[in-house]
Amino acid sequence: MTEKETKKRANLRDVARAAGVSVATVSRVLNTPEAVSKNTRDRVQQAIESLHFVPSAAARAINSGRTRVVGALVPTLDNAIFARFLSALEYELGEFGLSLVVATTAGDPGIEAEKAQRLIDIGAEALIVSGITHSPDFDNLISRTRLPTIATSYYDDGYSLPTIGYDNARASRMALQYLIDAGHRQIAVIHGPADNNDRTRARLSGLLVDMPGLETFKFETKITLEGGATAIQNALSAGTHFTAVMCTSDVLAQGVLFELHRQGMVVPSNVSLVSIDDLPVSGQSVPGITTVHLPVVEMGKKTANAVIRWIEDGIRPDSQLIDVTLKLRQSVAEIT
Amino acid sequence: MTEKETKKRANLRDVARAAGVSVATVSRVLNTPEAVSKNTRDRVQQAIESLHFVPSAAARAINSGRTRVVGALVPTLDNAIFARFLSALEYELGEFGLSLVVATTAGDPGIEAEKAQRLIDIGAEALIVSGITHSPDFDNLISRTRLPTIATSYYDDGYSLPTIGYDNARASRMALQYLIDAGHRQIAVIHGPADNNDRTRARLSGLLVDMPGLETFKFETKITLEGGATAIQNALSAGTHFTAVMCTSDVLAQGVLFELHRQGMVVPSNVSLVSIDDLPVSGQSVPGITTVHLPVVEMGKKTANAVIRWIEDGIRPDSQLIDVTLKLRQSVAEIT
DNA sequence: CAGCCAAATGTAACTAGTTACATAAGTTGA
DNA sequence: TCAACTTATGTAACTAGTTACATTTGGCTG
Structure with a gap:
């Protein structure tokens, strides 16, 4: 096994060197290909292929300040009510190019605070949590980082964070x-x-x-x-x-x-x-x-849209009350 | 609203300036606090607090080359079998400080390839997919990026990726x-x-x-x-x-x-x-x-451990066959 | 009180991209 | 034929951290 094979991922400079162009040109091929002549573009593309070059997400994020990741903290995935909510959330966020990191808390505020910290560590741009009861550590974390955070499944207009949920x-x-x-x-x-x-x-x-x-x-x-x-x-x-x-x-x-x-x-x-x-x-x-x-699917959509407006346009959402209705079926008999 | 209030997040340099120390010292307070005198440490901590400083995940990742994020592609969250698998996976990955990004594909190989690309874009260190049938785009992506990828819910020793699943x-x-x-x-x-x-x-x-x-x-x-x-x-x-x-x-x-x-x-x-x-x-x-x-919970654990060994130690896992057993209950009668 | 060592801190060069600005080459019009 | 402009590309300075190495400071020994 030669030195070369064990070497780590190629970067922009490696590609630039291989293609005989500057780093700026390689960056242009990646982001504004129409601004580069077909000839150079092809040469750079070839260098990219042969070096198996994949741009570093971190380096991109450091420039744009965006990770395009949203974190959700739910008690469990084993209850379909949360799975359905996350499903809708993931779908809707996906439509806007955002990815969803899911963390389960087992309903333990301590674990929630821990996992929230981790979500922040990986660069989540916003957090979505269940309910309005959280540990002091969690509350401190959110107020200290000022990370856009929405509490769901619970409506309370007086809470410090926007809530999107039902009564x-x-x-x-x-x-x-x-x-x-x-x-x-x-x-x-x-x-x-x-x-x-x-x-x-x-x-x-x-x-x-x-x-x-x-x-x-x-x-x-x-x-x-x-x-x-x-x-x-x-x-x-x-x-x-x-x-x-x-x-x-x-x-x-x-x-x-x-x-x-x-x-x-x-x-x-x-x-x-x-x-x-x-x-x-x-x-x-x-x-x-x-x-x-x-309406957890509706809640997922509304939460996704609120998050998007918050992180994209800086508009902090108002709390939203989602209406609930009784679904009549056959499990109740009249007592006469 | 003054200029100051609308300004963006504080960075290391801002903290260093506020505390009257060098960036290296601030970095040390964050990573090796014992290497900094109590006096300076306190001063830096105070600056961190008052500026609401939160280290940039991207900048960290660019240095370490690690995002600590793993992506999972599943057909749906609405079927408990996948929710249970992801639940076990998330838990086990969490034990090793890794976060899980969940993407649903609706069983569509095209969507799968798209979402896989997005997971790579956000810097996922590994991918977990369901089954071994994927679009050419997906296959190209994986072979081009050489991203550690494990196929689950399906055992096939002859597949190009390691599989962890059942027959x-x-x-x-x-x-x-x-x-x-x-x-x-x-x-x-x-x-x-x-x-x-x-x-x-x-x-x-x-x-x-x-x-x-x-x-x-x-x-x-x-x-x-x-x-x-x-x-x-x-x-x-x-x-x-x-x-x-x-x-x-x-x-x-x-x-x-x-x-x-x-x-x-x-x-x-x-x-x-x-x-x-x-x-x-x-x-x-x-x-x-x-x-x-x-045994999807076991599969989740095994997959998590295999992923961890792969990205942490560079050891590509072998495919693993997980045994299945018939659970006898009361839904079958003998035909006599 | 010089000499030595350790602890504390600073300087600057890294990580891997993006992008403003500069420059070179080629095309068009007067 | 040369200014004026477009197009393509390069240079270097950013983004926000980490860290190797250099320097300063203070305590202890001889």
């Missing part, structure tokens, strides 16, 4: 109200961990309706199918009477539905079920689950 | 064989688009078992719950007789299961069902679906 409390109240209107008064509420999760807390707060005779029984569990199944088992064996189950996310509702099915209970004739998210599965399951539609 | 043909044959062993001879096969998808094609090829009396009826559909539901409707109304359904992915199987349920057919007493993927939902659904477990 989580309203979403759960809509679901609850539907149960109430159908005559339900004893309701098991199955929700994810409330610690460090302002979306969950907001959804729980939305259930604090002061109504005589209304009883809710809360069961906390992890947001997985299995978590939903375990929680409804607990609810059933707790001996409390309830005619309906309300889940704070569709993954839980799906787990509940499966477990009820397994136990021989039929939705909605034995128990009613409502939820929040409206993942595709809630439209396909049997019965279809009545759930509050969270 | 897709074997996976589907395992599922089929299980049906055959249970006495099934008429089998509806529901699969995703075979165009541009070598995983699907390999899975279909695994079904070409030469066995007297064995009949398979193929139905192509899009890989969504709804796609599965539509396909099984078509299979039922096609008038062909089958005692079992084999799906090439769990999302389809789930759609089939829901639709069969909707039609009042019971799995497995009326129809048996097998699949490939082993998403969590197949363990929770009723009945649990017998499906071939694809």
Whole structure:
């Protein structure tokens, strides 16, 4: 193996030397080829090919001040609600030539701060996070770097960062109200961990309706199918009477539905079920689950566009409230 | 608004000037703080704070030659099988200080080549792709740039890039064989688009078992719950007789299961069902679906480690075959 | 108190591009 | 035929860091 073969990547100067031109000319071939005569252009192209030259992204970035990278921090990729959001976000950013770095936090503010630091280290031009509850380290980082950052899945006009999201409390109240209107008064509420999760807390707060005779029984569990199944088992064996189950996310509702099915209970004739998210599965399951539609695809688009305006034109976006609607399906029966 | 406020980010020189030291000293405070006296260090730190100084990632990268970014190209984020893979990949890469840029291709080789180019443009140190079927543009790009690239979800020792994945043909044959062993001879096969998808094609090829009396009826559909539901409707109304359904992915199987349920057919007493993927939902659904477990989390880890060795130590990984196993659950009945 | 060494800091040359400005060559018109 | 202009190319100074090497400073020893 000769010295030459082990040598590192060719740079602009190497190409210029090989083609017998100046670095400026090579740069022109790359960026404004029409400004270079066909003859020289071909010669430079050939040198580029034979040296396997690929321009350094870092060197370009240092000049333009742009990395064209946006970072997103989400609790997990395992819940389709985030995957769908990221999918829309990635697509829309891509339309504007921006790339998306995804970092998962497992819902841990410490990990979030760490990964946010890393995203900044790699030169992310903007950050997208979930919710408005973050660690002091994270808050300091954002205020110190003044990096364009948008909080999603949560609307709060008073927050220090622009928020693009929905009213989580309203979403759960809509679901609850539907149960109430159908005559339900004893309701098991199955929700994810409330610690460090302002979306969950907001959804729980939305259930604090002061109504005589209304009883809710809360069961906390992890947001997985299995978590939903375990929680409804607990609810059933707790001996409390309830005619309906309300889940704070569709993954839980799906787990509940499966477990009820397994136990021989039929939705909605034995128990009613409502939820929040409206993942595709809630439209396909049997019965279809009545759930509050969270427009995460729309949120992804709006977030992407807001980010683009912010980093491209320096216009800090206003917070945006995205409307939610209750999707009526077959999982709720009237209590007569 | 004064000139000063609209000015752009502070750089090393600005900090040095403000602290009354040289750029080298500021750089030392950042990288080897112990080499700087407490006094100067504090002074520099203060200047950094007050100027909101954040070191430029690009300038760092230009010196180190490292961006610490890895790019992954997947067909979609909407299928949990890819989300789970990326999740494991991101986690493992993160342990080594690498960030993951995710790009979706919608299974289109043209988009894949485009996004690969963009990943290279932003300085990705390595690429991870799905399968071994790519556009000529993509192939040229990889061979020209010699960028470390690993093909996943597919094992093929003879491919030009290292592959880390499973034997897709074997996976589907395992599922089929299980049906055959249970006495099934008429089998509806529901699969995703075979165009541009070598995983699907390999899975279909695994079904070409030469066995007297064995009949398979193929139905192509899009890989969504709804796609599965539509396909099984078509299979039922096609008038062909089958005692079992084999799906090439769990999302389809789930759609089939829901639709069969909707039609009042019971799995497995009326129809048996097998699949490939082993998403969590197949363990929770009723009945649990017998499906071939694809170890995507393990694949994510192995891919991450291979990438790290490649870019960190220059050791190009060998292809790795990851074993698949049939996960027995309750969706298959014996034909007697 | 000179001499020596280590610690602290500075100078300037790197990394790999882009680009303003200068210059050379070739074309056109008076 | 020479000024005026266009076109093509080169020179060198930027971008924002890192780092090898040089220099200064201070403490300790003989």
